[in-house]
Amino acid sequence: MSGMSDVKCSSCTLGSCAIYTLSSNELEDMELNTCQAGYSKGEIITKQGTPLNSVIYLRSGFVKEFMWHESVADQVIQLIKPRSYIGLKGLYTNSSSVFSYQAITNVEVCFIEKEVFGRIVRGNGNFGQEILIALSKESISNHKRFLNLNQKQIFGKVAGLIIYLSEEVYESSLFELHLKRAELAHMIASTRESVTRALKWFHNEGIIQMKKNTVSIEQMERLSEIAKRG
Amino acid sequence: MSGMSDVKCSSCTLGSCAIYTLSSNELEDMELNTCQAGYSKGEIITKQGTPLNSVIYLRSGFVKEFMWHESVADQVIQLIKPRSYIGLKGLYTNSSSVFSYQAITNVEVCFIEKEVFGRIVRGNGNFGQEILIALSKESISNHKRFLNLNQKQIFGKVAGLIIYLSEEVYESSLFELHLKRAELAHMIASTRESVTRALKWFHNEGIIQMKKNTVSIEQMERLSEIAKRG
DNA sequence: AACAGAATGTGATATATATCACACCTTATT
DNA sequence: AATAAGGTGTGATATATATCACATTCTGTT
Missing domain, CATH: 2.60.120.10 (Jelly Rolls)
Structure with a gap:
């Protein structure tokens, strides 16, 4: 302090x-x-x-x-x-x-x-x-996260999390992840490894871009599709 | 109306x-x-x-x-x-x-x-x-449910749900379930069948009593233990 | 620069639970 | 009372993902 x-x-x-x-x-x-x-x-x-x-x-x-x-x-x-x-x-x-x-x-x-x-x-x-x-x-912002948790597939949950961070927290499609993988996982009742795998896959598919800890959402359409359908 | x-x-x-x-x-x-x-x-x-x-x-x-x-x-x-x-x-x-x-x-x-x-x-x-x-x-009441969702095991989630209903909604350890199994399941990102199984198990263990759709919490200690540890 | 410790990535395996399929029960309607 | 329809219970199976174990990369400190 x-x-x-x-x-x-x-x-x-x-x-x-x-x-x-x-x-x-x-x-x-x-x-x-x-x-x-x-x-x-x-x-x-x-x-x-x-x-x-x-x-x-x-x-x-x-x-x-x-x-x-x-x-x-x-x-x-x-x-x-x-x-x-x-x-x-x-x-x-x-x-x-x-x-x-x-x-x-x-x-x-x-x-x-x-x-x-x-x-x-x-x-x-x-x-x-x-x-x-x-x-x-x-309250409303939290409800969105809440709903996201009701998604059963991790890919869907991770996608929803990225959207939450982008829209509700950093207010930009380009932002730095201040949380480590394990903490992200704890936001969606999942595990470090699963978050890694999901992010990696999104990256490989070109849906997001990640260098270091900076995320940039490239294909919002697909991302929100995944967040919805799992 | x-x-x-x-x-x-x-x-x-x-x-x-x-x-x-x-x-x-x-x-x-x-x-x-x-x-x-x-x-x-x-x-x-x-x-x-x-x-x-x-x-x-x-x-x-x-x-x-x-x-x-x-x-x-x-x-x-x-x-x-x-x-x-x-x-x-x-x-x-x-x-x-x-x-x-x-x-x-x-x-x-x-x-x-x-x-x-x-x-x-x-x-x-x-x-x-x-x-x-x-x-x-x-807001705080919803946070409790939120935290409960971070529990990974369904038994834990169902236990947490029962506690939520008892404490935050019906304000009694004895209450009527107005929701059907499928709706309960949707509150905790699970399925009708899993909710059935969990409730049945709690009932058999004497943790809760269920007749018709009336639930009575018999062993709050154990229930909240399950809600915590899964 | 070298090192230690943390964080992250990655494959193999185990396991919890979703899914399926069907039986049973309850409730409402004719 | 008979029928239908919606809800619930129950076992067998499939599957997604947690878990484990280890490799790799990153970070900050001496």
Whole structure:
């Protein structure tokens, strides 16, 4: 967790849509109860079970939301893209984090105290609306992954995963894979080896191109066909 | 879709937590833009792709959220319990429904125009907060099912499904299965036959008891052990 | 540059479960 | 009561993929 020069919320260029709805008073309220931090690739931001009295705003970088599951290997729930809130869904539950969050690139975040956050939601319906929108979008995005898991064949699941990463996370047909094979596998209830084989096959067929860890989708049509039919 | 005598929002005994935050003006606004309906078991409430300019409030009964997926059989996303909002996550997206909703018992619902709903959210932060809470809870509940799918063995998945139904939907260790075997299977990416076998085995082991379509969880410990370890 | 450790690729095999085929049961309809 | 139709139970078989074991490549550190 590396230090960094603090940016005021009011002058932040990486803020959420939501903060544009805030009055200067509200903004100041938030500023006073927010603290900024940087993490480098690989660092854990919060661990499940740990107290967490903040909503975390991801200014830049990508974060992995996951759980360490008893016997089973870690389960990756989703990847979070920059300019989104982390752990919003925990805002109104208990004070300890349900999930763990890890920086998968270098990352800048802000910790906003839950209490202030809630106060502002209650006081400013427009802010609430924006948060509601954010949460809805996350929810729908997760549903897509969910549906993908109902696909039985791994090739279909891997194809769906690539599409998810491209559309919901990296928002580009060209992106770097920040997760290793085993983690990708854990996102679709499969194994490292099976993911390797699927990616290799897609590559050989010219459906995607992979050099190093950079994926480029070449034939989206075929890819989504595979994601649908298996 | 059977008719029924209309209840005013202000005198509704089956309202959400959220509506208790409303002023009488807001309540009236809602009343004027809400219409009530009843469906009987099996009826489709909304079909995916169909225009939907309302948030639907489920006063009583249970509803299945699902998609008809191209080649593949229907995919059940979740079951919705009474006194919750249906399609909240679609409030701020497009005007056509992403999912289909079917009554799996007799059901009473209210259609509240999205526009009014949004207006009230913006005007009343406390209402917004309650909606946010509802959405968060739904989100977390779905995450649990999600994690369960990452379980590879069917016995584990079926066990997890039973726990989900008991804890998140029916809120009792004794409940009636409103879904048929094939639909249960579609919730966990498995098959009718495998679900049959798993349930049979649980029954024989005395972990659950099943008569007709009523399930009673007898040994929660073992069930959750199976859900965890497979 | 050399090394160690991690991550990834690859083939052979085992195995869980999907699939198939059919029997049985339940429910509704005539 | 008889019939039909939808749902469920059950065994035999096929098959996709997990598992295993090892080779290869990549990564960062001394």
